[in-house]
Amino acid sequence: MSEMFRFADELGPEKIIHVYQPALGLKAVLVVDNTAAGPALGGIRMAPDVSTVECFRLARAMTFKNAAAGLPHGGGKMVVFADPKMEPAAKEQLMRALACSLKEEKDYIFAPDMGTEEQCMAWVKGEMDRVVALPKELGGIPLDEIGATGWGLSHAAEIAAGFCQLPLAGARLVVQGFGAVGKHVARFLAEKGAVLVGVADSRGALYSSKGLDVAALLCLKESGASVIDYPAGEKRERDAVVGFASDIWIPAARPDVVHELNVAQLQARLVVQGANIPFSSGAEAILHQRGIMCVPDFIANAGGVICAAMEYRGAGEHAALEAIREKVSANTHQVLEEACRKGCQPREAAAAMALRRVKKAMSYRRWHRQES
Secondary structure, three states: HHHHHOOOOOOOOEEEEEEEEEOOOOOEEEEEEEEEOOEEEOOOOEEEEOHHHHHHHHHHHHHHHHOOOOOOOOOEEEEEEOOOOHHHHHHHHHHHHHHOOOOOOOEEEEOOOOOOOOHHHHHHHHHOOOEOOOOOOOOOOOOOHOHHHHHHHHHHHHHHHHHHOOOOOOOEEEEOOOOOOOOHHHHHHHOOOOOEEEEOOOEEEEEEEOOOOOOHHHHHHHHHOOOOHHHOOOEEOOOHHHHHOOOEEOOEEEEOOOOOOOHHHHHEEEOOOOOOOEOOOOHHHHHHHHEEEEEEHHHHHHHHHHHHHHHHHHHHHHHHHHHHHHHHHOOOOOHHHHHHHHHHOOHHHHHHHHHHHHHHHHHOOOOOOOOO
């Protein structure tokens, strides 16, 4: 816990809650970072190797993401120390126990993230009401099915490509992580004329300078296969994807995949961050020095949380997709315009914009009100 205090500042975190039920094998951490704008909205990440520090970093990213998107929500995140590929019955028991443990926690709204999905949110819904990204049958907008985050990423990429004088038609695209986010951004950008030349998943990486068939890759993934089962192209080990030559490189998997030790391998003109905290700050600084534009995560990948916030207020799929397009496009343009004008990194411009909005929201709140 002491390590967490290194990250505490005037914004938060407001609370850190540890959930532990050894009989069920449930071990989880909830970080509510800041609720000045409203209850915290952020996903539940399930993996064996998560940590409290990672949870805080992700929660702070959600504070900035929600503020930048102009949503009436603060930032929070939950991590569950477990294998997301466990048997469905065991996963259901874990999710229901988690929901029951936090049933009275009013400052956090459950949402999916890596390792959890709408089925998990349906189990949560069976125990409490503060949950989004539900199945259609429960009145939800299925984020993964419509590709909400990928939809937003494609618009961020389109705006950023204009700043790079890079036509999308014919642009070489590499996507690291071909899951719920990566497969959809590849599909949306391919529809705009981009050519997918490289892709990676947990089992390996695939490259072809002639281009890859996005529809065929989608079919492979839906069947449970890997991208390396594609019948053509060069098969490489998973991390080789960092060095695949491209015009647009999109990380859409785990945190910290590009850092000071491997950033020199990156060969791209534009990076659009689909994952949360996928680059170290040092790696982003090096890219800036090399003249490679990097659109930060909480600006580019806000589509999922925008969709979730719209669902929470009863909006439909069409309205949610339009809100994603409008907000992500406008914020990407504003951040890159300011970064170009000041000669600073896009993340600096984005953080300054989000910080202004969080502090403005904080100024409207009575933080030390007397509890009745």
